[in-house]
Amino acid sequence: MSLLTGQRFTTAPANDFGEIHNWNELLYFFNHTLPECHMELREDTKQVTLFVLYLAIFVVGLVENLLVICVNWRCLGRAGLLNLYILNMAIADLGIVLSLPVWMLEVMLDYTWLWGSFSCRFTHYFYFANMYSSIFFLVCLSIDRYVTLTNTSPSWQRHQHRMRRAVCVGVWVLSAVIPLPEVVHIQLVESSEPMCLFMAPFETYNTWALVVALSTTILGFVLPFPLMVIFNVLTACRLRQAGWPEGRRHCLLVCAYVAVFAICWLPYHVTLLLLTLHGTHVSLHCYLVHLLYFFYDIIDCFSMLHCVVNPILYNFLSPRFRDQLLSAVVHYLPKVRARGDRRASSLSSSSTQHSIVIIKEGAQPAQRSHPRVSAPHSPPAPGFRSKTSPDF
Numbered sequence: 001m002s003l004l005t006g007q008r009f010t011t012a013p014a015n016d017f018g019e020i021h022n023w024n025e026l027l028y029f030f031n032h033t034l035p036e037c038h039m040e041l042r043e044d045t046k047q048v049t050l051f052v053l054y055l056a057i058f059v060v061g062l063v064e065n066l067l068v069i070c071v072n073w074r075c076l077g078r079a080g081l082l083n084l085y086i087l088n089m090a091i092a093d094l095g096i097v098l099s100l101p102v103w104m105l106e107v108m109l110d111y112t113w114l115w116g117s118f119s120c121r122f123t124h125y126f127y128f129a130n131m132y133s134s135i136f137f138l139v140c141l142s143i144d145r146y147v148t149l150t151n152t153s154p155s156w157q158r159h160q161h162r163m164r165r166a167v168c169v170g171v172w173v174l175s176a177v178i179p180l181p182e183v184v185h186i187q188l189v190e191s192s193e194p195m196c197l198f199m200a201p202f203e204t205y206n207t208w209a210l211v212v213a214l215s216t217t218i219l220g221f222v223l224p225f226p227l228m229v230i231f232n233v234l235t236a237c238r239l240r241q242a243g244w245p246e247g248r249r250h251c252l253l254v255c256a257y258v259a260v261f262a263i264c265w266l267p268y269h270v271t272l273l274l275l276t277l278h279g280t281h282v283s284l285h286c287y288l289v290h291l292l293y294f295f296y297d298i299i300d301c302f303s304m305l306h307c308v309v310n311p312i313l314y315n316f317l318s319p320r321f322r323d324q325l326l327s328a329v330v331h332y333l334p335k336v337r338a339r340g341d342r343r344a345s346s347l348s349s350s351s352t353q354h355s356i357v358i359i360k361e362g363a364q365p366a367q368r369s370h371p372r373v374s375a376p377h378s379p380p381a382p383g384f385r386s387k388t389s390p391d392f
Contacts, residue, residue, distance in 0.1 A: 037286035041294045047107055053301045054104040057308055061097040064311035065090045071315075071324050084164050085144060086314055088171070089137035093307040095130030099123060100304070106196075107297070113196040117188040120196035124186050128179035132220065134306065136171045138261065139224045141314070142231040149238055178219060182212045206280050213276035217269040225265075229258050253313070260309050268303040271296055 068090040072083045102123050106113065113120055144164070147156075185200045185208060200208035232254040239250050275292055278284045284292075315321045 037290065041290070046294065046298065047110075050107045050297055050301055051104055053298070054100050054107070057301070057304050058097055058100040058104070061093065061100075061304075061307040061311075064308060064316075065094040065097060067325065068311045068315045069094065071321065071328050074328055075324050084168060085137050085141040088168050089134055089141070089310060089314070092130045092133035092137060092175075093310055096127060096134065096304060096307050099127045099130075103301075110193075111195055112193040113188060114194065120188045121183050121186050124196070125179050125183045128182070129175045132175040132178050133171055134310070135220055135224050135265075136175060137168075138257075138310075139227050140167055140171065142228045142235075142257070146231045146235045146238070149235060178215075181215070185212075209276055210280070213272050217273055221265050221269045225258075225261060228261060232257055253317070256313055260306065260313060264303050264306045264309070267299050271299050 069087060072087040072090065075083065102115070102119075115123075144167075148160070182198065185198055186196065187199045189195050189197050189199065198209070198212075236251045236254045271292055274282070274284065275289075275296065278289060
């Protein structure tokens with residue numbers, strides 16, 4: 001699932017790779033290059049912990065993201081202008097969640113890969129492509145909020161829908177291309193037990209590992225995080241300057257957006273870089289190296305919490321989304337009531353012959369319409385709105 005899966009032991013000098021001639025020798029080399037210091041760490045406890053975390057994230061994330069996709073897809077044509085980014089972000093998070101059962105089984109099988117060479121590469125590619133998509137759509141959402149709030153030009157108002165669609169297509173294409181340099185070096189290694197590992201050429205393994213780790217950190221955190229901070233802060237300041245009545249709530253949401261992204265991703269990228277640089281560019285203490293290798297999988301799993309938190313922050317905290325969700329849930333209730341009323345009217349007409357009540361099958365009773373859902377100035381899904389753009 002991650003670069004360190006195939007790069008677990010890279011502490012020896014790069015020139016030692018010249019004496020290795022096959023995969024089995026390389027695996028033996030990996031397993032005997034950690035510094036010799038002894039630590040009592042329970043692998044069985046770690047496996048159980050990982051399985052529970054993966055299972056919890058899978059169940060909760062699956063339900064949340066499916067609800068977000070259904071509601072936003074149903075309301076895409078008539079709801080907030082930014083719902084397109086939220087919908088695509090939920091699709092990307094759902095893709096990450098759907099890959100979790102494979103990682104759960106791999107952990108419980110002690111990283112033995114039993115599903116063939118194609119699935120080895122495709123599963124990693126599928127995970128990384130959706131990971132980058134989710135992060136990039138968060139950045140696009142942050143930027144577009146501020147642009148929509150401040151830009152009132154007629155050209156933007158006319159072409160904003162088309163531009164958002166083009167941006168979404170561009171994000172998916174970019175996210176599909178970025179993982180390729182890493183995925184082409186992921187292979188199924190047939191040792192005593194088959195393992196799905198990152199296997200760059202022997203002579204340039206450390207260079208490839210460093211390039212992939214740096215690109216993952218730069219594209220996945222170093223560039224997106226400052227953009228999120230800057231545009232979310234600018235949006236909050238703009239709303240407060242405009243005297244928006246819920247300015248304090250928006251500022252708290254902005255702090256939550258930034259804090260959640262940092263908490264989920266910063267530990268992962270710091271650990272990835274430290275383990276990649278260790279042995280060739282920096283020297284870490286023996287016990288620290290063991291701790292980082294041991295907890296890397298847990299930290300990697302912890303980063304996937306964004307698939308659970310994103311639907312809450314960007315959807316379920318919004319009053320309008322809750323109204324849309326309630327409307328979607330009760331969408332079929334009027335039909336049930338109509339059928340019941342039709343049966344009652346049929347019984348009444350057959351017994352009394354006084355009157356005939358006709359109810360169409362698709363009729364919607366007046367109670368179904370909700371003033372906050374149909375109102376053109378309803379609060380926005382992500383918790384932001386603008387005086388100049390009611391759907392914002």
